[in-house]
Amino acid sequence: MTDANIWEVFRQERKGQAFQHAGSVAAPDEAFAEVYAREQYGRRGESAALWVVPRDQIHPIEDFVDELNRNYHRVDGYPLKQKLKEARERAGTSRAAAGDS
């Protein structure tokens, strides 16, 4: 089957929650995709709603570059712990010396 026959299914577990990718179904058209998606992702009361999306309508982006290693853009990119340790050593106030337990 080509991508045109693959439908990605997103599932909302409860009303108001974000949709999450559940899986995919292979189907020749929208009507078949709906029935198979209901069958595989909605028959057991596990979903409040489904989104059924043709795979070839999804625009994928995968080529992320970070040539200059600008890790300060990321939450985990700024290791404060190490910097703090170095600063304390410079100031002569290590955790033990400052009376921390």
Next chain:
Amino acid sequence: MQERAELLLEIADDELILGWRDSEWTGIAPFLEEDVAFSSIAQNEVGHARALYELAARDLGTTADELAFDRKPEEYRCSELVELRLPEWERTIARHVLYERADAERLARLKESGDEEVAGLAAKIDREEAYHRLHAEMWHERLQDEPRYQAALEELRPLIGRRDGHTPELEEIWAQMTEVRRSVPGATW
């Protein structure tokens, strides 16, 4: 036999035999998604049969298993439509469409029944049959201009509700269906 039990057995036998016939496509349906969907429909039909047999069994002082498997082929009340072995997909879909449409009318009547147990069970079954109808109509939409499918509809339409006898195929399916149970009479499973 009581009128209500007779009616329940008629529907239960339809659902059991059709479920059996549909399950013959498990593993060999035209493509994988359809295999999953059609097998699930087959299993639902057997589930409906069980619920109907249970209600009938109460009226008749027996059990659902005895009604499903311990009667003789000629005692079954199913229509000829569900008995046939249909190894062609277009004939299977034609039967599916004809059966679901007829079954929808039958369930609509039963839901209006003054008998609360029957009306309640019909409503429950109808909620699952809604998926079957969706499935049947989508296939109908896709195949309706195919001559082979049209011929299958014409061939099978007269068999809906024909219950004055049985095809030889009922005996064959009955033999398979009851084989394990007959192999150890009186066993509890």
